[in-house]
Amino acid sequence: MLAVVGDSAAGKTTITAGLVEALGPDRCVSISADDYHRFDRAERRGKPFTPLHPDCNYIDILEQHLQLLATGHPILKPVYDHSIGRRVRPELVEPKDFIIVHGLLPLHSKLARACFDVTVFLDPPEEIRRAWKINRDTVTRGYTTDQVMAEIVASEAESAKYVRPQRAHADIVVRFAPIATRNDPPDTPLSAELILRPTIRQPDLTEVLQPDVTRTIHLRLARDTDGRPVDSVHIHGYTTAEENAAAEKMLWEALGDPRTAAPKCLGLISPNQRSTPLAITQIILLHHLLHGAR
Amino acid sequence: MLAVVGDSAAGKTTITAGLVEALGPDRCVSISADDYHRFDRAERRGKPFTPLHPDCNYIDILEQHLQLLATGHPILKPVYDHSIGRRVRPELVEPKDFIIVHGLLPLHSKLARACFDVTVFLDPPEEIRRAWKINRDTVTRGYTTDQVMAEIVASEAESAKYVRPQRAHADIVVRFAPIATRNDPPDTPLSAELILRPTIRQPDLTEVLQPDVTRTIHLRLARDTDGRPVDSVHIHGYTTAEENAAAEKMLWEALGDPRTAAPKCLGLISPNQRSTPLAITQIILLHHLLHGAR
Numbered sequence: 001m002l003a004v005v006g007d008s009a010a011g012k013t014t015i016t017a018g019l020v021e022a023l024g025p026d027r028c029v030s031i032s033a034d035d036y037h038r039f040d041r042a043e044r045r046g047k048p049f050t051p052l053h054p055d056c057n058y059i060d061i062l063e064q065h066l067q068l069l070a071t072g073h074p075i076l077k078p079v080y081d082h083s084i085g086r087r088v089r090p091e092l093v094e095p096k097d098f099i100i101v102h103g104l105l106p107l108h109s110k111l112a113r114a115c116f117d118v119t120v121f122l123d124p125p126e127e128i129r130r131a132w133k134i135n136r137d138t139v140t141r142g143y144t145t146d147q148v149m150a151e152i153v154a155s156e157a158e159s160a161k162y163v164r165p166q167r168a169h170a171d172i173v174v175r176f177a178p179i180a181t182r183n184d185p186p187d188t189p190l191s192a193e194l195i196l197r198p199t200i201r202q203p204d205l206t207e208v209l210q211p212d213v214t215r216t217i218h219l220r221l222a223r224d225t226d227g228r229p230v231d232s233v234h235i236h237g238y239t240t241a242e243e244n245a246a247a248e249k250m251l252w253e254a255l256g257d258p259r260t261a262a263p264k265c266l267g268l269i270s271p272n273q274r275s276t277p278l279a280i281t282q283i284i285l286l287h288h289l290l291h292g293a294r
Numbered sequence: 295m296l297a298v299v300g301d302s303a304a305g306k307t308t309i310t311a312g313l314v315e316a317l318g319p320d321r322c323v324s325i326s327a328d329d330y331h332r333f334d335r336a337e338r339r340g341k342p343f344t345p346l347h348p349d350c351n352y353i354d355i356l357e358q359h360l361q362l363l364a365t366g367h368p369i370l371k372p373v374y375d376h377s378i379g380r381r382v383r384p385e386l387v388e389p390k391d392f393i394i395v396h397g398l399l400p401l402h403s404k405l406a407r408a409c410f411d412v413t414v415f416l417d418p419p420e421e422i423r424r425a426w427k428i429n430r431d432t433v434t435r436g437y438t439t440d441q442v443m444a445e446i447v448a449s450e451a452e453s454a455k456y457v458r459p460q461r462a463h464a465d466i467v468v469r470f471a472p473i474a475t476r477n478d479p480p481d482t483p484l485s486a487e488l489i490l491r492p493t494i495r496q497p498d499l500t501e502v503l504q505p506d507v508t509r510t511i512h513l514r515l516a517r518d519t520d521g522r523p524v525d526s527v528h529i530h531g532y533t534t535a536e537e538n539a540a541a542e543k544m545l546w547e548a549l550g551d552p553r554t555a556a557p558k559c560l561g562l563i564s565p566n567q568r569s570t571p572l573a574i575t576q577i578i579l580l581h582h583l584l585h586g587a588r
Contacts, residue, residue: 061368064362064368076355078383087384089372089382089384092355
C-alpha cells in the first residue's frame with residue numbers, strides 16, 4: 001500500500017494515474033481520500049473549517065477502511081463527486097496486489113500511517129501549486145478564479161496545521177520546481193528533487209547514478225531538515241529529449257524490469273505533455289511497489 | 295444486538311420502531327439490512343434475481359459492519375431510499391447500547407448470526423403478509439397493486455430458498471394470525487404465537503402466566519418442528535380491552551421495569567391502531583435486550 005499525500009492540486013492524481021496504468025487495473029486500485037469528505041460543498045458553506053480539517057472528513061472510517069484493505073478485506077467506499085461537490089452512493093472496492101491512496105490527510109493519524117508500506121509527500125513551491133489549483137478547479141470543478149483564490153486563502157491555516165506536517169511522515173518527499181540558480185526560459189519543464197529517507201529500504205542508486213554518467217539525474221548525499229542523512233535525487237527539466245530518454249531507459253533497466261520497455265504512461269502530465277522528472281519519480285515508486293510485493 | 299428477520303412486509307419495521315422508541319435514540323439504533331442492496335430498482339430490472347437473493351446484496355459488507363458494530367466501532371452505512379428505489383449517500387452510524395438490525399437476510403450467513411445476542415423471525419401466514427405488502431408498497435413505495443403482485447410471484451422461489459430457512463436460526467419465532475379454530479368477525483385483531491426456543495436463556499414465564507390468571511395470554515409447553523421442547527406463548531386478539539390492558543401491565547411488571555409504566559409506544563401498529571399481541575411480543579424482546587445488557 002502506497003500513500004500519495006499533499007495539499008490540494010499538488011499533483012497527487014497525476015502521479016497516481018501513471019502508476020495505476022503501469023501496474024494495470026487487475027493488480028492495482030487507487031483510492032482518493034477526498035471520498036471521505038463528511039459534507040457536500042453546499043453543506044460546508046456554514047461550517048468553520050475547510051476540507052483540509054480532519055473534522056471535515058470521516059478520518060476514523062478512512063482508518064478503518066485502510067486497515068480492512070491492508071488485511072485483505074473489501075470495503076464499501078464512500079464517493080465524493082468533485083464535479084458537483086456532492087457525496088453520492090458508495091462503491092465496492094476489492095483489495096488488490098497494489099493499493100494507492102492519495103489525498104490530503106492519509107498520513108494524519110498514526111493508525112492510518114501504519115497501514116502503508118511506502119509513503120510519499122508532494123511538496124511543490126506554493127506559487128506553483130496555486131497555479132495548478134486555479135487551472136484545475138476552474139476547468140474541471142466549476143469554480144471561478146476568484147472562488148479558487150478565496151479557497152486558497154481560507155484553507156491556508158489548516159494546510160499549515162494539518163496537511164504540511166505530514167511531510168515529516170513521508171518516506172519520500174517530491175518537489176517539482178524550476179531550478180533557482182539557473183535562468184531557464186519560462187517554458188522549460190520543471191525539475192524535481194526527491195528526498196529518499198532511510199525510513200524504508202530505498203534502492204541503492206550509487207551504482208546506476210555514478211558521476212557524469214548522465215546530465216539529467218544526479219544523486220547527492222544530503223542532510224534532512226532534522227539533520228539525518230538522506231539521498232537527494234535531482235532530475236533536471238532543462239536537458240535535451242535524447243538525454244532524458246537515455247536517463248529514463250537507464251533507470252528503468254536498473255529499477256524496473258529490464259526485460260520490457262518502460263510503460264508509455266509513465267511521465268504523462270496530460271495526453272500531450274510528458275515530464276522526465278515525473279517519469280523518474282514514478283519509476284522509483286514502482287520499484288518500491290514491485291520490490292515490496294516480491 | 296437484536297436481529298429482526300422475515301420476508302418483505304412481515305412486520306419488521308413495525309416491531310422495531312416500538313423497541314427503538316421504548317429504549318430511546320440515545321441508547322438504541324436500528325439498521326435496515328435493505329440498505330445493503332447492491333442495485334437500484336431500475337438496475338435490478340435486467341437482473342435474474344430479486345432483492346431476496348444474497349447476490350443482490352452486499353452480504354460480505356453487512357457481515358463486516360455487524361462485526362464492527364459488535365466490537366464497538368462506527369460504520370459508514372450505505373443507504374437505500376425505498377421511496378425512489380435508489381442507493382444514495384452513506385451515513386455514519388455510531389455503536390450504541392442496543393443495536394437492532396432488521397431485514398431480509400441478516401441470519402443468512404454464519405458470520406452474521408454470530409454477531410447477534412437475540413434473533414427473531416417473523417412468520418405470518420402468506421395471505422396476511424401479502425395483504426400487508428400490497429398495502430405498504432402501493433401507499434409508500436409508489437408501486438401499483440399489479441406490480442406488487444408480480445413482485446410477490448417473482449420472489450417466491452428466492453423467499454423459499456434464502457429467507458424462510460432463516461427461521462431455523464431464530465431464538466424466537468413470531469406468528470401474527472387469526473385463530474383458525476374460532477369464528478371471529480373479520481375486524482378482530484390478530485392473535486400471535488411466540489415460539490421461545492432454548493437456544494438462549496428465555497424468561498421463566500411459568501410464574502407470571504399461571505393457568506387461568508388471564509384469558510389474554512397462555513403459556514404452553516410444545517415441541518418445535520424438530521421435536522425439541524419449546525415454550526409456546528399464545529396472545530389472543532379477541533379478548534376485551536380491559537383484559538388486554540391487565541395482561542400487558544402484568545407482563546411489563548414481570549419482565550420490564552415495575553417502577554415505571556410500560557412505554558406508550560409499545561403495541562403501536564400505526565398512530566391510531568394498537569395491538570396487545572404486538573405489545574407483549576415487544577415486552578419479551580425488551581426483556582432480552584435489557585437483561586442481556588445488565
